[in-house]
Amino acid sequence: MSIRGAVSHLEELGCSVTEVSLPSFSLGLPAYYILASSESSSNLSRYDGVRYGNQCESEELNSLYENTRARGFGSEILMYKCSLIPNRIYRRDAIEAYKRNKRNFPREVFNGGFILEKIASPKSTGQLSLSNTNVDDNPNVSFNYFSHPEDVHKCVEGIRLVEKLLASKHLTNYMYSDDETFEKMLNLSVRANFNFIPKHTNDTKSVEQFCKDTVITIWHYHGGCHVGKVVSPDYEVLGVQRLRVIDGSTFSLSPGTNPQGTLLMMGRYMGLKMLRQRLGRAAGF
Numbered sequence: 712m713s714i715r716g717a718v719s720h721l722e723e724l725g726c727s728v729t730e731v732s733l734p735s736f737s738l739g740l741p742a743y744y745i746l747a748s749s750e751s752s753s754n755l756s757r758y759d760g761v762r763y764g765n766q767c768e769s770e771e772l773n774s775l776y777e778n779t780r781a782r783g784f785g786s787e788i789l790m791y792k793c794s795l796i797p798n799r800i801y802r803r804d805a806i807e808a809y810k811r812n813k814r815n816f817p818r819e820v821f822n823g824g825f826i827l828e829k830i831a832s833p834k835s836t837g838q839l840s841l842s843n844t845n846v847d848d849n850p851n852v853s854f855n856y857f858s859h860p861e862d863v864h865k866c867v868e869g870i871r872l873v874e875k876l877l878a879s880k881h882l883t884n885y886m887y888s889d890d891e892t893f894e895k896m897l898n899l900s901v902r903a904n905f906n907f908i909p910k911h912t913n914d915t916k917s918v919e920q921f922c923k924d925t926v927i928t929i930w931h932y933h934g935g936c937h938v939g940k941v942v943s944p945d946y947e948v949l950g951v952q953r954l955r956v957i958d959g960s961t962f963s964l965s966p967g968t969n970p971q972g973t974l975l976m977m978g979r980y981m982g983l984k985m986l987r988q989r990l991g992r993a994a995g996f
Contacts, residue, residue: 867918874893906927933965936948955981
């Protein structure tokens with residue numbers, strides 16, 4: 712039922728529906744996303760099934776955990792093992808819709824695994840500028856991936872290392888056949904890649920070109936608000952009063968692949984520092 716449909720239904724039942732303004736909702740939403748998912752995970756953990764539930768008879772330990780924990784839960788919960796990511800992301804219909812949109816993907820994409828290479832401390836830099844003064848409009852962004860030759864060299868060395876790894880006896884047993892050459896695997900990677908960069912005919916012949924054409928982001932953006940260029944050492948936006956930026960955009964180099972903990976500590980530290988500056992001893996800490 713849509714929101715408007717629900718409102719109409721409530722009004723038919725005699726309810727009076729009025730609009731309520733929540734100006735601080737946008738400030739509380741990030742906290743909700745953190746706390747709500749954590750609470751859900753904590754509540755579900757009580758139904759572990761091994762410590763607290765009725766155990767399913769099994770011949771060995773692995774099947775004991777698998778069978779016991781699976782009983783009583785719906786398919787969405789089982790599919791991603793009570794992930795902290797909201798279920799709406801992993802609804803079965805959403806997954807099927809995604810697969811339908813990717814019919815041109817090789818079947819191995821959904822039946823196999825991935826080996827990803829990530830370039831540490833890249834030398835390539837991009838450009839970021841405002842297109843206008845409207846805060847709702849996106850800025851002009853140019854990432855310039857692999858524009859620095861040292862980054863390309865690192866990528867090539869990483870691909871060569873993956874080639875040695877795939878040729879090891881530990882992984883050859885998992886190959887479909889003995890004629891699975893590394894060039895075929897590179898070609899499969901090009902076909903399965905979902906960026907919007909135009910592909911070249913020499914992708915599987917030139918490792919350098921393969922790196923440039925198959926690059927994708929790991930989604931941990933940083934570098935848009937460098938300290939000393941956009942914000943001060945206290946994260947105050949230069950030339951703007953009463954505005955600070957404390958997030959991953961202030962990093963010139965990301966401290967980790969998923970630095971939420973670092974950012975939370977930064978936010979708490981700066982919040983306490985601001986209170987001390989404003990209240991002095993009255994801050995109470």
